[in-house]
Amino acid sequence: MIHEIQVKSALHYHKRAFATHWDLNCYRGCGHHCIYCFAQYSHKYLESEDFFDDIWVKTNIAEVLKKDFSKKSWCGACVNVCGVTDGYQPIEQEFQLMPAIIQCFIKHRNPLTITTKSHLVVRDLSLLTQLNKVAHVVLRMSISTTDENLREKLEPHASKIQNRFETLKLFAAAGIDTGILLMPIIPYINDSFENLENIFKEARSCGVKEIIADILHLRGYTRQNFLNHVQKLFPQHTNHMCSLYKESYVDKIYSKVLYQTIFNLRSKYKFNTQLPNTVRTTQYLQQLELFSQHIS
Numbered sequence: 001m002i003h004e005i006q007v008k009s010a011l012h013y014h015k016r017a018f019a020t021h022w023d024l025n026c027y028r029g030c031g032h033h034c035i036y037c038f039a040q041y042s043h044k045y046l047e048s049e050d051f052f053d054d055i056w057v058k059t060n061i062a063e064v065l066k067k068d069f070s071k072k073s074w075c076g077a078c079v080n081v082c083g084v085t086d087g088y089q090p091i092e093q094e095f096q097l098m099p100a101i102i103q104c105f106i107k108h109r110n111p112l113t114i115t116t117k118s119h120l121v122v123r124d125l126s127l128l129t130q131l132n133k134v135a136h137v138v139l140r141m142s143i144s145t146t147d148e149n150l151r152e153k154l155e156p157h158a159s160k161i162q163n164r165f166e167t168l169k170l171f172a173a174a175g176i177d178t179g180i181l182l183m184p185i186i187p188y189i190n191d192s193f194e195n196l197e198n199i200f201k202e203a204r205s206c207g208v209k210e211i212i213a214d215i216l217h218l219r220g221y222t223r224q225n226f227l228n229h230v231q232k233l234f235p236q237h238t239n240h241m242c243s244l245y246k247e248s249y250v251d252k253i254y255s256k257v258l259y260q261t262i263f264n265l266r267s268k269y270k271f272n273t274q275l276p277n278t279v280r281t282t283q284y285l286q287q288l289e290l291f292s293q294h295i296s
């Protein structure tokens, strides 16, 4: 079911930064149906528990963003767009919220980073290229396998892997910095050396500048949902998975070996740098805190 809602603020501040301290999400819930989805916690305040099929659409978000950007207290920090739920999920084809949001970033010359699993972002390439002329833009594509059959099981409604790599190529050719979120790496399922190396190789050929990798975490709601899917889709791995995940985080020896493999691949394919996360945040920390209190 679709719920159209009005929001009071578009920008939200997080003390612990991922890409930046600020994020903007235009949907609650996500139609990509990833079996490992980490964002299901964001539905716990809503009446529905169906994260994947009950989608809340923030129809006035561009209007509200205009107001947030116009406040004197706004610091001009880089904003992580779609950091929790994917702004280019299937429903975006109908609601088209992202173009108006990007227009606001252009008007205010405000940097952004977008994280997605969808090639629908290509629709907005010319707007993002325009923005990149006046403020830094980063597109991060989430890719954890090069095996299309496996992708269909893990992320059934997200874009095909080849389309995601093609998208990265197009953005890099347009002069936009791109990265890959190689996550989640799931023990027994997509953690083979061959799979990880294929992603590094493809990243090189697509002009990607950064790869951020991480192992699956099974916190809160995610744990039982994920293990139910493993039982259904990969029954041969259920017992091994449960013994590696006695709690929310994977066994320490496993993670040490895996991170060493990633470290070696980074060196081999020369992915030793990270893109700047925030452009103007540091000198505005005080304002960030003040603005956060103001809009929350």
Ligand code: SF4
Residues within 6 Å of the ligand: 030, 031, 032, 033, 034, 036, 037, 038, 039, 084, 085, 086, 117
């Ligand atoms: S794209 Fe992200 S938010 Fe959407 S279902 Fe997948 S993991 Fe969850």
